[in-house]
Amino acid sequence: MRKDGFYTAIAAIPLAVLALVFILPLSFNLARAFFTQEGFSLELMREVFTSPYTYRLLSFTLLQAFVSAAVSTLIALPGAYLWANYRFPGKTLMLSLSSLCFVLPSILVVLGFVIFYGNSGFVNSLYMALTGAEEPVKILYSFRAIILAHAFLNIPVALSLITEAWGHWPRSQENASSLLGASGFRTFVSISLPRMAPVILSAALLIFLFCFTSFSIILVLGGGVQYTTLEVEIYRTNNIVMDSARASALSVFSFLVNLVILVLYVLASRKLSSRDSNREDRAVRVHSWRTRAALIIYNTLMLVFILGPLVSVVVRSFISTSSRYGEGFSVRSYQELFGLRRSVGMMSDASAALLNSLAIALIVAALACLFALFLSLFIARRNSRSVEVIGMFPLAISSVTLGLGYYIIKAHIHSSSLAMSYLLVILAHLVIALPFAMRTLLPAIRSQNLRVLDAAYTLGSGTAGTCFRIEIPQLKSAIAKAFIFSLALSMGEVNATLTLAEGRVVTLPMLLYRLINSYNYQGACTIGTVLIALTLVIFITAQALTHSSGRKAH
Amino acid sequence: MNGTIDIIGLRKAYPSFTLDITLSVRQGEFLSVIGPSGSGKSTMLNLISGLDEPEAGKIIADGRDIAHLPPQKRGIGMVFQDYALFSNMNVEKNLTYAMKLRKLHRAQRRQQCDELLSFVNLSGYNKRKVTTLSGGEAQRVALARALSARPSILLLDEPLSALDANLRRHLRDEIRRVHDEDGTLTTIYVTHDREEAFSISDRIAIIRDGRIEMVDSPENIYRHPSSLFCAYFTGEGTSLPAQMFNLSIDCDTIFFRPEAVTVTDGCFYGDADAYLILENAEVLSAEFLGRGYLLGLRYNGHRILAESQQRPHSTSATLYIRKTQMLMFKDGLAVK
Numbered sequence: 044m045r046k047d048g049f050y051t052a053i054a055a056i057p058l059a060v061l062a063l064v065f066i067l068p069l070s071f072n073l074a075r076a077f078f079t080q081e082g083f084s085l086e087l088m089r090e091v092f093t094s095p096y097t098y099r100l101l102s103f104t105l106l107q108a109f110v111s112a113a114v115s116t117l118i119a120l121p122g123a124y125l126w127a128n129y130r131f132p133g134k135t136l137m138l139s140l141s142s143l144c145f146v147l148p149s150i151l152v153v154l155g156f157v158i159f160y161g162n163s164g165f166v167n168s169l170y171m172a173l174t175g176a177e178e179p180v181k182i183l184y185s186f187r188a189i190i191l192a193h194a195f196l197n198i199p200v201a202l203s204l205i206t207e208a209w210g211h212w213p214r215s216q217e218n219a220s221s222l223l224g225a226s227g228f229r230t231f232v233s234i235s236l237p238r239m240a241p242v243i244l245s246a247a248l249l250i251f252l253f254c255f256t257s258f259s260i261i262l263v264l265g266g267g268v269q270y271t272t273l274e275v276e277i278y279r280t281n282n283i284v285m286d287s288a289r290a291s292a293l294s295v296f297s298f299l300v301n302l303v304i305l306v307l308y309v310l311a312s313r314k315l316s317s318r319d320s321n322r323e324d325r326a327v328r329v330h331s332w333r334t335r336a337a338l339i340i341y342n343t344l345m346l347v348f349i350l351g352p353l354v355s356v357v358v359r360s361f362i363s364t365s366s367r368y369g370e371g372f373s374v375r376s377y378q379e380l381f382g383l384r385r386s387v388g389m390m391s392d393a394s395a396a397l398l399n400s401l402a403i404a405l406i407v408a409a410l411a412c413l414f415a416l417f418l419s420l421f422i423a424r425r426n427s428r429s430v431e432v433i434g435m436f437p438l439a440i441s442s443v444t445l446g447l448g449y450y451i452i453k454a455h456i457h458s459s460s461l462a463m464s465y466l467l468v469i470l471a472h473l474v475i476a477l478p479f480a481m482r483t484l485l486p487a488i489r490s491q492n493l494r495v496l497d498a499a500y501t502l503g504s505g506t507a508g509t510c511f512r513i514e515i516p517q518l519k520s521a522i523a524k525a526f527i528f529s530l531a532l533s534m535g536e537v538n539a540t541l542t543l544a545e546g547r548v549v550t551l552p553m554l555l556y557r558l559i560n561s562y563n564y565q566g567a568c569t570i571g572t573v574l575i576a577l578t579l580v581i582f583i584t585a586q587a588l589t590h591s592s593g594r595k596a597h
Numbered sequence: 598m599n600g601t602i603d604i605i606g607l608r609k610a611y612p613s614f615t616l617d618i619t620l621s622v623r624q625g626e627f628l629s630v631i632g633p634s635g636s637g638k639s640t641m642l643n644l645i646s647g648l649d650e651p652e653a654g655k656i657i658a659d660g661r662d663i664a665h666l667p668p669q670k671r672g673i674g675m676v677f678q679d680y681a682l683f684s685n686m687n688v689e690k691n692l693t694y695a696m697k698l699r700k701l702h703r704a705q706r707r708q709q710c711d712e713l714l715s716f717v718n719l720s721g722y723n724k725r726k727v728t729t730l731s732g733g734e735a736q737r738v739a740l741a742r743a744l745s746a747r748p749s750i751l752l753l754d755e756p757l758s759a760l761d762a763n764l765r766r767h768l769r770d771e772i773r774r775v776h777d778e779d780g781t782l783t784t785i786y787v788t789h790d791r792e793e794a795f796s797i798s799d800r801i802a803i804i805r806d807g808r809i810e811m812v813d814s815p816e817n818i819y820r821h822p823s824s825l826f827c828a829y830f831t832g833e834g835t836s837l838p839a840q841m842f843n844l845s846i847d848c849d850t851i852f853f854r855p856e857a858v859t860v861t862d863g864c865f866y867g868d869a870d871a872y873l874i875l876e877n878a879e880v881l882s883a884e885f886l887g888r889g890y891l892l893g894l895r896y897n898g899h900r901i902l903a904e905s906q907q908r909p910h911s912t913s914a915t916l917y918i919r920k921t922q923m924l925m926f927k928d929g930l931a932v933k
Contacts (some may be wrong), residue, residue, distance in 0.1 A: 213679065218648050238684065
């Protein structure tokens with residue numbers, strides 16, 4: 044690889060932007076935590092670090108994240124075993140469905156849970172009809188609900204991560220073990236499981252990380268001071284108690300803990316070498332009826348678990364319970380959404396929210412892709428570990444903390460213009476999407492055949508020309524995937540938007556949150572259905588892109 | 598335990614071909630299986646070892662049919678192409694894995710492990726991580742591990758294909774030595790390298806499209822191939838249409854090896870009646886082999902390969918083909 048300044052040059056712009064959009068809010072945040080009107084002071088930090096309340100928050104945050112990660116991984120494990128080792132009809136569909144959950148907005152999950160598991164939800168209606176019980180089982184607004192919602196979001200994540208890794212391991216070590224006389228169980232315990240351990244651990248840590256910074260699920264489903272995590276407390280302190288200084292101090296504390304978990308995750312996934320990743324599929328035909336039964340039962344439960352809340356959102360969007368407009372089937376919310384009927388209340392913002400969400404998501408996705416592409420090219424071609432770590436930094440900062448940083452910036456520049464609010468929302472989303480876009484692009488760039496670039500150089504093409512004419516075109520499908528991933532992330536983002544925009548920029552998830560809070564479930568479900576539809580469209584496009592590029596490769 | 602193995606009508610259909618094998622291997626024999634890629638060599642081993650299940654047929658080992666036993670119960674050792682060493686264990690743990698399953702005592706395990714390691718010339722490698730081994734070392738550990746369960750039958754699936762030429766030669770001799778020192782071990786060795794098969798086997802089986810084409814000693818396979826396919830698969834040669842010559846035998850093709858041909862561009866001293874003579878063959882190429890030259894010639898539009906001690910001086914030469922070394926084929930099969 045030739046050493047000219049090209050890759051450095053293209054990485055400089057995104058690095059500068061990253062510094063601006065990430066480090067700026069973080070430092071404002073820090074400044075707020077360390078400086079009072081009298082100047083530098085450790086008083087706020089001391090208070091936070093010594094308050095028993097902080098540690099109560101921390102221990103609950105850790106506890107729920109740990110239980111969520113453990114439950115999700117344990118439930119996913121038998122499924123991953125079955126999926127990795129056996130072929131069955133509809134497997135691709137099930138795997139796609141699992142990765143769909145990866146990009147599902149968490150506020151949508153909240154809604155789905157309220158509709159599906161709530162007191163008058165589908166599960167309870169069924170339960171009361173079957174048993175004749177008078178009282179519904181209380182599922183929501185409890186510790187159980189938090190874990191259940193986290194499991195909903197993360198079981199599929201664990202399932203697809205573990206299946207993906209396991210499914211491509213050749214069976215030869217297991218075969219060797221059988222031939223040496225080991226039983227199937229013995230082989231599983233001494234050969235398969237130790238090989239799987241790093242994958243399982245890193246999946247669990249990733250889930251732990253997600254759940255540690257989980258926000259909207261806890262805010263809505265936790266339902267009380269009793270089940271408050273650090274993130275929710277930061278939001279409450281800033282946006283409800285209106286004490287941004289204390290919120291900042293808390294966010295610094297949360298940032299530090301987050302950093303530790305991130306480092307653990309990186310260390311755990313470092314053991315996963317892509318060295319022996321050949322594309323062999325280890326899955327075989329199902330032989331025994333026991334395996335077949337296990338597969339059918341597991342897959343059916345998964346389908347009900349995943350689709351239940353989503354389908355009930357769609358169904359509920361057509362049901363009106365309002366006494367004013369009549370009960371029963373109704374498309375009223377959709378008419379309100381598309382401006383076909385004048386609406387009072389929050390639904391009047393609906394069409395604006397749809398446009399806002401689309402516009403913001405498109406801008407964010409385009410920027411995130413471009414920056415991630417340039418950064419990843421630099422990281423891969425110059426073998427720069429430090430820039431890779433810098434690119435990962437935004438993962439360590441939770442979106443609530445990020446939103447808080449932008450909130451403080453906005454307060455500082457005394458800008459009340461709507462344009463500034465939009466800009467800040469876009470920047471916050473960009474910071475959130477960038478590391479994910481990078482994670483999507485880097486492996487593709489690393490697996491590119493460098494000899495092809497050398498071939499282009501020997502034909503007289505310059506580094507820049509080769510990059511734009513050979514390198515980047517070859518990455519088309521990875522870029523498309525990164526774009527779509529960023530699009531979905533921005534479209535579903537609620538934490539930072541809620542914290543920073545104070546309701547001035549209304550996106551679909553924001554509106555959804557408000558509709559849930561005002562108990563307008565039909566409206567919420569309509570917005571939810573639109574979000575599901577958008578996510579589906581995005582997702583199917585992504586699948587189609589991966590598919591067609593896969594076929595071309597053969 | 599007795600190492601004789603009789604494979605009778607072992608069948609399994611695959612999308613690209615159907616495997617249908619009948620084959621007997623004697624106790625203590627070293628049998629190689631060669632064939633083009635995709636002919637079913639590895640599949641056959643998978644059926645014998647029990648990693649794959651046949652649709653029909655029997656595998657009689659030690660007097661009983663093992664075709665439907667799980668691999669754990671067969672007492673067959675196997676060495677894999679990619680070694681398949683347990684990456685989460687060191688060398689010693691790999692070797693004692695089967696001994697633990699057989700509930701050997703610690704001291705016994707240690708002793709047998711050391712014996713095995715010295716057997717494959719890797720003494721002192723006990724605590725090495727398997728990921729730090731070179732290809733040759735890994736293959737020797739794989740061999741030792743396959744022997745650690747005391748199998749009476751050992752299967753090797755292209756064990757040397759990932760190694761470089763020198764190491765291959767060295768290790769194949771070692772594999773043969775291990776086989777011989779055991780005395781009663783029956784070995785089935787799959788390879789795509791015919792020279793490897795020639796150099797170490799008692800007998801060779803040639804497999805094509807899932808069927809055994811021929812089983813015989815290396816010498817017989819080379820000198821008297823049962824079909825044109827076997828003839829070409831076991832070495833260089835030339836086939837010419839039979840009508841070019843006035844032959845009394847009913848055949849359509851004659852085949853001969855390069856060494857059956859004597860090339861001269863001058864006088865020939867010998868009994869001309871023992872030879873078929875092709876005059877004025879055009880010399881197209883001369884490939885230096887070390888011990889001589891492999892000449893590519895053209896006669897009446899037919900390509901002919903011949904061996905020669907000297908590089909020919911002119912562009913045309915006369916070929917003398919020894920009649921006793923000419924093989925006759927009809928419809929691809931040998932004519933006696």
